[in-house]
Amino acid sequence: MLAEILQSLPQVLVDGIALGAIYAVIALGYTMVYGILELINFAHGEIFMTGAFIGVAMLILMTGMGWLAAMPAILALILVLVVTSILTGFMGVGIERMAYRPLRNSPKLITLISAIGVSFLLQDLVRFITEYKRGNYILTGPSMFNEQFSIKFSSISSSFSDAFFKTSTLILIIAVVIMMIGLDFFVNKTKWGMAMRAVAQDRETASLMSINVNRVISLTFFIGSALGGATGVLFAVQYGTIDPYIGFILGLKAFTAAVLGGIGNIRGAMAGGLMLGILEMFAAANLQLLTGGIFGAEYKDVFAFAILIVVLIFKPEGLFGKAVTEKV
Amino acid sequence: MNKLTSKLKGNKLAQIILLVLYVLITSLSLYLAQASVTAFLLLLFSLLLLYYTELPDRLKWLIAGVVLIGVIPFVSSTGPGYQSYMEVATVVGIYVAMALGLNIVVGLAGLLDLGFVAFFAIGAYTYGIFATGQAANFMPFGTFPLSGESFWIFILIGCFVAALFGVLLGIPVLRVKGDYLAIVTLGFGEIIRIVFNNLDKPVNITNGAMGLASVKPPEIFGYQFVYPNQFYFIVLAILFLVILAVRRFEFSKIGRSWKAVRENEIAAQSMGIHLVRTKLLAFAIGASFSGMMGVVFAAKQTFVDPTSFTLLESITILVMVILGGMGSVPGVILGAAVITILNLQVLTEVTNYLNQLSLDGVISFPEALAPAKMQRFIFGAILIIFAIYRPQGLIPSKNPVFDEESLKEGSKKHRKEKITVEPDKGFQA
Incomplete structure (x- = not known):
């Protein structure tokens, strides 16, 4: 049994890192908003989904106009990524302005309900725009970056088999790493990043220090949503087919990743996302083997939620978070 | 208009007369024009009017009982739409009970x-598994399916099993902070x-995505409950309880x-309220109502499969609670009725109407915009609007x-001797 697991391990790692990178960037959006507003932004998964749709729509449009063939594919992708992230960024700001800001002083339950409302509204909005335009709400993007590569793990040791990946996986991982490093630099080294950390720590005191709290919150939503939207495009390029309901479950798992890494902790979210992605791929590949065929790969979602529950019971502050005691 | 309402206020006789007139007119119109959904809805609306009258509570219950048990089944019974009306009323009853259960969890316990x-x-599968041959796959004794007479016991069993799962879910989760609860329960619903x-292997318990077909209908003294008008009374009885x-x-x-x-966990705790126990009780009681109705649902549909229990259903029940008013029993009943009727009747009717219009070439109406598909949009909008404005x-x-x-007077009367209260010396120092 162990030999079989080892055999598939390289492929599991490659797939797991690709999936984990997506979880990590979405988890960033959750964790930033939670750190600053103490609100689970349920709509974040939908922003990711909208980003995927905007990206695919642009790619289809560009193919239709013949631009995609005219310019190098990587340039086209960068263009799409930038435009999509700006659009979804403003969408995030708008959502905050319309649905969360009026409720900032009401009970948390009410804000959560509003967030769920936004999430459902967005799902259906995207569904009917796509269905109206295309007659079908499941979209398949133009295939890009499909060249297969393999890493010859078998040359290291015969107990491994080779791992295969596409160019898009490589692009995905590189883009995610750039986004993470950029965000980390922004939050830790710039003036606006410092303002964000100050607002997350204590909103009232920050406003006394002449920080424009509303603007900082808007900025947080902009960055989180822009990153989420860009990840949506990468997701669509990597996995091909998208539908308006991908955001919810994926968002849920990304939230799990955020909790795993310690909510409110940006580096924790990155680590948590990667861990969850690898664990999930491992479960999908090996659950059947490990349980003697009782549980199959269809239980991989259950596995992710089980991780969430276990973390919440034993280490609710997450792997990298600090335990906070509530002051009365 | 204002004059009229001010005149009505305080005048109970006028209120009774108006209500009875309203019920009579709507019943008559339903009786005569059987196909009219509007008349049926207007008749149901009389219960809301009843709520706003200033009659004594007992009289209100009595009138509501007469309308629900006597008038509605009777006046709708003569026409071809009878079973569909009763179906709507039964489903409304099922959702009202579930919304009341969720109201305890969300509205009262927050x-x-x-x-x-x-x-x-869980309730639906509890009955579904034992009332079909499915249980024979894993039960070492007994003959399955159980007869329809077991339905009545299964209402209680479904109630207990659901409550048990409520507690099992609650024990680990309720120790953590409030907002995580939303995510974990969401995950639990999906799990x-x-x-x-997927529980059709290694042992076939739930028959997987195929679902459980031909669940035994309830039966008592040889009398079988098959049609919606019969289930209507079962639902009514459970709903009353x-x-x-x-x-x-x-x-x-x-x-x-x-x-x-x-309102405030920490303050409550310092008043001697056991947090986890209180929350667990809310979870268990809320879940038990849902479990009971699950059993009824399985028996009514005679078919149970996982697609009936999606996230959209959970959110629908939440919308009912939010729309009606968190913590308010009459509000939640209204909310559940409005949303269910919107779902079952209004949206489909409007869709049919629009389709007809576009068939006739009056307007061109894209299929994607069909109101029957727009549930998520409508529910999302309701949630946001109500969260912000109401x-x-x-x-x-x-x-x-x-x-x-x-209160003081009352307690003085009950007391045998007078207790004098002295100011606490400790606070004066």
Whole structure:
């Protein structure tokens, strides 16, 4: 049994890192908003989904106009990524302005309900725009970056088999790493990043220090949503087919990743996302083997939620978070 | 208009006469024009009017009973639409009971549960498995399917099993902070659905995505319940018990501690309320209502499969609670009725109407915009609008106001000897 697991391990790692990178960037959006507003932004998964749709729509449009063939594919992708992230960024700001800001002083339950409302509204909005335009709400993007590569793990040791990946996986991982490093630099080294950390720590005191709290919150939503939207495009390029309901479950798992890494902790979210992605791929590949065929790969979602529950019971502050005691 | 309402206010006789007139007119119009959905809805609307009259509570219950047991089944019974009306009324009853269960969790105890339909699924599968041949796959004794007479016991069993799962879910989760609860219950709802969807191997328990077909209908003394008009009375009876229970709970000690926990956990704890136990009780009681109705649902549909228990269902029940008013029993009943009728009747009717129009070439109407598909949009909009503009819902919940003086009077009368209260010396120093 162990030999079989080892055999598939390289492929599991490659797939797991690709999936984990997506979880990590979405988890960033959750964790930033939670750190600053103490609100689970349920709509974040939908922003990711909208980003995927905007990206695919642009790619289809560009193919239709013949631009995609005219310019190098990587340039086209960068263009799409930038435009999509700006659009979804403003969408995030708008959502905050319309649905969360009026409720900032009401009970948390009410804000959560509003967030769920936004999430459902967005799902259906995207569904009917796509269905109206295309007659079908499941979209398949133009295939890009499909060249297969393999890493010859078998040359290291015969107990491994080779791992295969596409160019898009490589692009995905590189883009995610750039986004993470950029965000980390922004939050830790710039003036606006410092303002964000100050607002997350204590909103009232920050406003006394002449920080424009509303603007900082808007900025947080902009960055989180822009990153989420860009990840949506990468997701669509990597996995091909998208539908308006991908955001919810994926968002849920990304939230799990955020909790795993310690909510409110940006580096924790990155680590948590990667861990969850690898664990999930491992479960999908090996659950059947490990349980003697009782549980199959269809239980991989259950596995992710089980991780969430276990973390919440034993280490609710997450792997990298600090335990906070509530002051009365 | 204002003059009219001010005249009506305080005049009970006029209110009764108007109500009876209204019921008579709507019943008559339903009786004569059987195909009219509007008349049926207007007749149901009389119950809301009844709520706003100033009659004594007992009389209100009596009138509501007469309308629900006598008038509605009778006047709709003669036409071809009878079973469909009764079907709508039965489904409304099922959702009202579930919304009342969720109301205890969300409205009274302030715990956001986004996987509430899981308990409904558990109730439905509890009966579904034993009332089909499915149980023979794993039960070492007994002959299956059980006869329809076991249905009545299964209402209780479904209630207990759902409550048990409520507690099992609650024990690990309720120790963590409030907002995580929403996510975990969401996950739980999905887990239950995935598990039911895949539990056809290694032992075939739920028959997987195929679902359980031909569930035995309920039976008592050889009389079988097959049609919606028969289930209507079962649902009505259970609903009566549920409403009674909710009213009793709301104003009892446990109900007050739920509200205290909702307002401020730490303050409640310092008043000696056991946090985890109080929350668990809310979870268990809320889940048990859902479980009971799950059993009825399985028997009514005679078919159970995992697609009936999606996230959309959970959110639908949540919308009912938010729309009606969190914590308010009449509000939640109204919310559940409005949303269910919107779902079953209004949206499909409007879609048919628009389709007809576009067939006739009056307007061109894209299929994608069909209102029957727009549930998520409508529910999402309702959630946002009510959260921002009217968080207390259509009928806000009321707390009984006690007159301090009369309470003191009352307690003085009960006391044998007079107790004098001295100011606490410690605070004066």
